Structure formats: structure tokens, C-alpha cells
Amino acid sequence: MDFIDYYQVLGLSKTATQDEIKKAYRKLARKLHPDINPNNTDAHKKFQQVNEANEVLSDPEKRKKYDKYGKDWMHSDQFEQQRRQQQQYAGASGGSGYEGFSGGGGEDFSSFFESMFGGAGGGRGRSRSRAGYKGQDINASFDLSLTDAATTHKQTFTVNGKNVRITIPAGVENGQIIKLNGYGGAGANGGPGGDLYITFKIAPHPVFRRQGNDLYSNAETDLYTAVLGGDIMADTLSGKVKLKVKAGTQPGEKLRLKGKGFPVYKKDGEFGDLYISFSIKIPEQLSDREKELFEELKNLSPDHGK
């Protein structure tokens, strides 16, 4: 657990006035607020720090404790004891700072904050506390293989200790985000749960490359089949198929297998196409007889001598 310099988070000096704190906080909140930074986890994290810094520095009592024990937060219990003794004589005093932002999510405080001030919010009153707020949105990523992404299947995730079972439809894209309503953080004051955003990461496949719903692969054929034509076996997502190679097939020439590509997302029975590019293996070590025959072919070729 590391010490957090709340003054640095807000870009202020230790002598900053309440007005300066408020101004710095509002400026940063307008930049980093999660409602205007969707899909930006970096901004979300920074906003939580800014919120936490404001929570401490805008409350005179917390600020006093932080200024005195910030770096030595391990000893802050002594401060608490002293404070309680003082309160016995002077009576309890409430915080007079302004309220913070909810940021569209449950307030998430660092372990440094919780160690110094206790749980979220530190017991400070908020004027909007009656309102039920939606829980924090959670972003998660899920790795799957290309073949997994090609079939509709059920998957169980554990999020916040809860098991979430979802159906991943065939055809999901790399980088695609699905939203599960209510599976994020718990809401505050009876508010609804936040949402869970899952980003799918599909690993490259050793045989197939995907572009949209189409798949691309390579098939190697020997020189003789490319020249004379014949059959070869090629991979598709659903298994091997026999391909007819026409006589005179050129290197890089493509063959389209209609409907043998990737399943179309949420469209049952619809598939993209598979494009197979031919590579031609040129024989490297020829016997004397083979060389002789190739020489003969060369001499027969109409291009010979041009």
C-alpha cells in the first residue's frame, strides 16, 4: 500500500485554500468524469484518485489528519485517539466541505484511504445521499480462440464473487464489447447495479486469418498439380475438404469457398466465405533424370530463347 499525495493529484500546494481545492477538483472532474470518458479505464482510475483527494482535502478534519499523518499513516490511530478525547470536551463537529461526485459508480477508495479514514466516504454526510445511484460499471476482457468464437457457447465468469453465465454468440469480433446490465458494482442507496462490459480478445489462428465474416488461408500444392491440375485436401473451420486445383494454377491465385467462412454474428445459418490462396512448392533437389526432363521442357517452351 503506497502513500498517495493528494495535493499532487489535484495539482495544488499544501497551502491551498478550500476555494482552490474546489476549483482544481471541478476542473479535473470535468476532464476525467467517467460519464464523458466511456471506454477509458485510465481516466476512470485518475478520476477515482481525484475524487478521493477531494474527499480528504475538502474536509477540514480529514485534511488535518492527512497533513499530520499522511506519510506516517500507520500511526494515525494515535491521532484518532487524541481526536476522540478532544471531542469529549468540545462535542462532535461535522464536515463542512462541499460534496463530491459519484462518477456514475460506487465510490472506490484506495487501500491507503481506507486505512486512514475507514470505509468509503469516511462517514461524511452528503446532501444527495437520499438518491439511489447506479453501481460502478466494470470492464473486463475475455480471451477466446478463433474456433471458440465460431461457435455459440456458454461461458461462466466470476465477477465480484458472483458467477455470471452468459451465452457468447458465434461470430463475435475481436475487440467487440458486450454489456451485461446490472452485473457491475452494487448500487448505492437502493440504486441499480452497474453494468459489466466484456471486451472479447480473439487470438490469431495459425491457419485462418479473419476479415469480417470472411476467412483467409493458404494451401500448398506441388508444381505438378499446379501445372497439370488435380485434387488437394484443404482445411476449413468445419474440417478438411477436397479441392480441385485447375491446370495452370498460378502462385497466389485465390479460390473462394462460399459459405465456408466465419458465422455471421447473431444470424443463424449465415456464413462468410473462405478464400484459399495457393502457394506452389518448387522442387529443390532434382535427380539427373528430372533435370534432363526439365531441360527438355524448357526447350519445348514457346518462351524459350526470347
Place this chain on the structure above:
Amino acid sequence: MENKNLIPALVICREHNVEINFVKLLHENELLVLVKENEEYFLEEEQLPHFEHLIRLHVELEVNVPGIEVIENLLEQHELDHARIVALKNRLSFFENED
């Protein structure tokens, strides 16, 4: 009419400490869909997260309705650009993985 859970706009205004006029303004500017029945406004339950998002922009960031409209348009554009970036990254990775 489809039977959806409706929440009286006045109730959610009270819960969130906002004026009913603000909610009506959101509705007039097509930022929020309200249902009007017997001169009273209601919000469909499924609109609640969106409504709370608009409330946060207004209350926490002190943005007025025209400002919210600008933000919503920019966020929409941002979503489209984000989807476009994902598609372009996938295309790029397709060519990068080409032998």
C-alpha cells in the same frame, strides 16, 4: 399500449434533487423519452440509467441542457469512432499476420 414499468417523473426528480422543468427540457430536446399520461410525465424504467447519466452531467459537472446535448452528440461520435478504430485494428492485424 405496451405494458412497461413507468416511474413518475416527479418521484425521480425528488430523489435526485432536480427540477421537473429540467426533465421536461431534456424531453423537449429529445435527450430523454418521457411518457405523458393525464398531464403527468413518466419515465420508462429501462431509461433510468440514461436518465441518471444526464443527471450526473447536470448536477455534478454543472452542465446545462444545451451543453448536455453537445456532450451527447460528441459521445455518440466517440462511440462510432471507437467502433471504427476496432474495425481498422482488426483489418490491420489481418494484413500484419499475412505471410
